[in-house]
Amino acid sequence: MGKALIIGAGGVSNVVVHKCCQNSDIFEEICLASRTIEKCDAIVAKLPETKTKVSTAKVDADNTDEVISLIEKFNPDIVINVALPYQDLTIMDACLATGVHYMDTANYEPPDVPKFEYKWQWAYRERFEKAGLTALLGSGFDPGVTGVFCAYAQKHYFDEIHYIDIVDANAGDHGYPFATNFNPEINIREITANGRYFENDDWVEIPPMSMKKTYDLPQIGEKDIYLLYHEELESLSKNIKGIKRIRFWMTFSEKYLTHLKVLENVGMTSIEPIDFEGQKISPLHFLKAVLPDPASLGPRTKGKTNIGCVIQGIKDGKPKTYYVYNVCDHQEAYREVGSQAISYTTGVPAMIGAMMILKGLWKKPGVYNVEEFDPDPFMEALNENGLPWQESFDPILLD
Template identity: 85%
Template sequence: MGKALIIGAGGVASVVVHKCCQNSDVFEEICIASRTIEKCEALKNKLDGDRTKIQTAQLNADNTDEVIDIIKKFEPDVVINVALPYQDLTIMDACLATGVHYVDTANYEPPDTPKFEYKWQWAYKEKFEEAGITALLGSGFDPGVTGVFTAYAQKHHFDEIHTIDIVDANAGDHGYPFATNFNPEINIREITANGRYFENGKWIETEPLAEKRVYNLPEIGPKDIYLLYHEELESLSINIKGVKKIRFWMTFSEKYLTHLHVLENVGMTSIEPIEFEGKEIIPLQFLKAVLPDPASLGPRTKGKTNIGCIIRGIKDGKPKTYYVYNVCDHEECYREVGSQAISYTTGVPAMIGAMLIMKGIWKKPGVYNVEEFDPDPFMDALNKYGLPWQENFTPTLID
């Protein structure tokens, strides 16, 4: 059917490449492009021989002209951006210049200050409309599938949605004293930022990790979950009409939080530059360099994830609670694609979003978040491509 340019060669990109190759009727040809050409070649060598043709290219995605050049050379139908969120805008600019559809999994982040806002990308809406191309933002799991889950609930289960609690629980164990399951720089910036949630038209801010609950979740049992701010809250508060309250929760073990607090106390999570031996370095980037690469965690990680939405509202005049979620097994993911479940749950939806654009199902000029499209084709694809969802079990709030 067409061609996809995949920018990035880390753990998530690896899943996207595997899934595109499993879906060769749609992805007849792909190009893997990254700053580190060796990673691209390693992915190509692992999958060469499948029906999907694979090319590789070296690319500095900070440079719009380089992205434009590779798009002109490869002529893809869609660009799947699974690089760093700092590079979203340069890649979107390149897509505008070449008239190619765009998909990413995380909102643009200014390198100097963690913001977790869509405003920079939403500002491209008219430009993409005029160019006649689609930009699909946040087609990962959260953001991504959780937005699709919410749109599905709104379409099929509620007359009014009042509250949404997104719960991201990881019961996996990789054996390291401290490691992050995705890009350490992004992960730690999220966790150390103030918490924030939406209620009655206003944003309420909390101290980092100040609000804690314990939920007994299907297949993984009781877990400590903490309130964070996550970017999909911003888009859902606008796109889910009438919602009164939206929160995001994530699990952390006491061991993980102890390590994080120590690193924070000694300044290692800072993004303020410091001088060291005559060179300027950013402590958090140095910490990233010494921590295990998330892509290396796959063979070590055991256990499951449970990510879903607990949604409350009104149906036919009566109060209703609806819980929709996915459980993903780290070891099964590794057996299938060589990655742990965190990368898997992000990479599969990125492929699905690109597939729906290429098929013309979600193709509409402009810039959109996933919950603005018909959720049904995406929900069907989740079951088909490795992220089956379950519904109607209400988790027990223990504390």
């Protein structure tokens, strides 16, 4: 049905490649590209037998001309961006220049300051519309599946949605004293930024990690959850009708938070460059280099993730509550594709988003977030591709 260029060669990319190859009727040919081609070759070397034709290439995703050159050489129908979020605009520019559809899993981030905003990518709407191209933003799990969950609830169960709590819980244990389950730089930037949530048509900002609750989650039990700002709040607050409040919560252990606080206190989480032996270096970049590579955590990690949405609103004039979620087992994910559940829960929806575009189901000129499309085929594809979802109409509500 089509050809996909996949840019990036980390743990998420590994899942995307495996899942594309499991759907060879959709992904007839893929090219995996990264600054370090050896990482691409290592992923491809571990693929099971597939009908999908797979190749690798070297590309610097910070260089628009290099990306354009590779697109012109490979001639894909879609570019799947699972590189760093700093490179989103470079790759979007290359897609516009070559007439190719685009999708990613995370919003553009300026390298020098954490923003977690869609404004830079939303500014591309008119250009993608005029080019007749689709740009799908944030097709991971959160953002991604959580937005599809909300759209599904809005379509099938509510006349108005008033409250949404997104809860991202990881009960996995990798055995290290301190490590991050995805890119350390992005992970730590998220956690150390001020918390923020949308309420009564305005944004409420709070100090980092200052709002904590305990929540009992299916299959993993009671966990401490902390309020963070996450980029899907920005798009969902615009696209879900009737919304009065939307918040995002994530689990952290006391051990993790203690390590993080010490690192923050000694300046290791700063993105401001410092002078070190005659050169400029960001402490967070250095910390990323010494922490375990998230892609290496797969064989060590045991336990499960639970990510979902607790939703309250009105149906036929009556209050209604709804909880939709997925539970993913780290070891099962690793046995299937060689990556732990954090990468798996992001990589599978990335493949599905690309599939939606290649099938023509989510193919519309412009720049869109996932919740702006029909959620039904995406929800069906989750069940068919390793991320089955469950629902409850009697959830425990978060105050």
